[in-house]
Amino acid sequence: MKASSASASSVNPLQQLENQLCFPLYAASRMLTKAYQPLLQEFDLTYPQYLVLLLLWEHQERTVKELGEHLLLDSGTLTPLLKRMEQRQLISRRRDPRDERSVIIGLLPAGEALRQPTCRIPEQLFEKMGFPLMEFEALRDQLNNLLTRLR
Amino acid sequence: MKASSASASSVNPLQQLENQLCFPLYAASRMLTKAYQPLLQEFDLTYPQYLVLLLLWEHQERTVKELGEHLLLDSGTLTPLLKRMEQRQLISRRRDPRDERSVIIGLLPAGEALRQPTCRIPEQLFEKMGFPLMEFEALRDQLNNLLTRLR
């Protein structure tokens, strides 16, 4: 055994990708986002933009702060993303007259119009994955559980 | 009920964040990477850079292609990342003489030197999360399972 090289027997198991939680999380997240991509690009949406629309379809108006709280994203990410969506007239941005610090994001007709045509995307993706429903739900619940801890 | 607005009763449950698999995956991945950050910044490493080192600690030499296969990243991501690591003398980059298309990434002393001082990071993180071991392992295995499907 060479002292200076990493032979398999001397590898700390916790330093191996497959034994970590973070790596499969990191990789699966990117793979799943990539799986969304062909379905979303038909509507010229990125995944984070789609998430913003999901929230606005529930409530037509949200402040940047509220969007950030739900998506766990800060204004450094949201501001430019929302400006791109504003340019496409999917959403509106205006200061809250009652608190000029806040910016209210509103759903515009073009944003509302994407609601129906995109509504089957989650099912389509689920079918595409061929993941058993039980496992899907178990994984989802455990991830939401983890998320609560990390938040 | 206003016809034009999204009332709670008319929301497609599959279009709600908490019912999706992708969102908690996306959010948990970012949160967990963020949890790594304070531990990694002591060594001036980003999470993807740390992943490269984990692989090189197992095998001192890997081609860019091999790194990409393990990390599920392409050269568009890896090339600039590896160049930054090369500048810091953590790794070396050279063409494979037997196949000049390939670039071999080698572990340099400064990269090897990070191995011991970072070896407790996975445990530290695990302790920090306070996630029960059983759940940790179950989640990890399900994610690796999902990853296999998505790959």
Next chain:
DNA sequence: TAAAATTAAATTGCACACAATTGAATTTTA
């Protein structure tokens, strides 16, 4: 074996992500 196809990295361009800072508005406090 010469042309065609394939492969591996690099490059380009765009969109996140996020830490840190800034600036304006609001709230708290002395």
Next chain:
DNA sequence: TAAAATTCAATTGTGTGCAATTTAATTTTA
């Protein structure tokens, strides 16, 4: 209530991610 502290969004700068293209090297095929 005036000063201090806090809050919210925007900005700045760096580092991924990734699709698409390019370039060079190798392999396959006609």
